[in-house]
Amino acid sequence: xxxxxxxxxxxxxxxxxxxxxxxxxxxxxxxxxxxxxxxxxxxxxxxxxxxxxxxxxxxxxxxxxxxxxxxxxxxxxxxxxxxxxxxxxxxxxxxxxxxxxxxxxxxxxxxxxxxxxxxxxxxxxxxxxxxxxxxxxxxxxxxxxxxxxxxxx
Numbered sequence: 001x002x003x004x005x006x007x008x009x010x011x012x013x014x015x016x017x018x019x020x021x022x023x024x025x026x027x028x029x030x031x032x033x034x035x036x037x038x039x040x041x042x043x044x045x046x047x048x049x050x051x052x053x054x055x056x057x058x059x060x061x062x063x064x065x066x067x068x069x070x071x072x073x074x075x076x077x078x079x080x081x082x083x084x085x086x087x088x089x090x091x092x093x094x095x096x097x098x099x100x101x102x103x104x105x106x107x108x109x110x111x112x113x114x115x116x117x118x119x120x121x122x123x124x125x126x127x128x129x130x131x132x133x134x135x136x137x138x139x140x141x142x143x144x145x146x147x148x149x150x151x152x153x
Contacts, residue, residue: 029089039151059083068142076104091129097122
């Protein structure tokens, strides 16, 4: 009888060991909605907020203190962009071209569309990885190419 209990005990331990040694495939995917802010030192620094909602057609990227050229005024913009998950389900991908920005103009009552072609975002590619806390964004606008990468808060 002791031999039977010993064998059952060993079988139970082996079963627990294999259960505990699962692979990373059981790791949860990124949430379907998130509001992620890039790291910045002060409110006058350039930074982004990615307001992601996978249940909607588009998510929103808010751009704070964006300056398209040296000496140009800093602007607060937002743009609505299609969003998807990468193949591993660990990062958000936002892509689009000829996207119309909206500028925050309190004197005009809030967000105002900027249909002028120079302010349209062309070739926007943005990857936001909430697991590694990193982002990469690039686009063409206002006659130049804009590219930045960094950390999320």
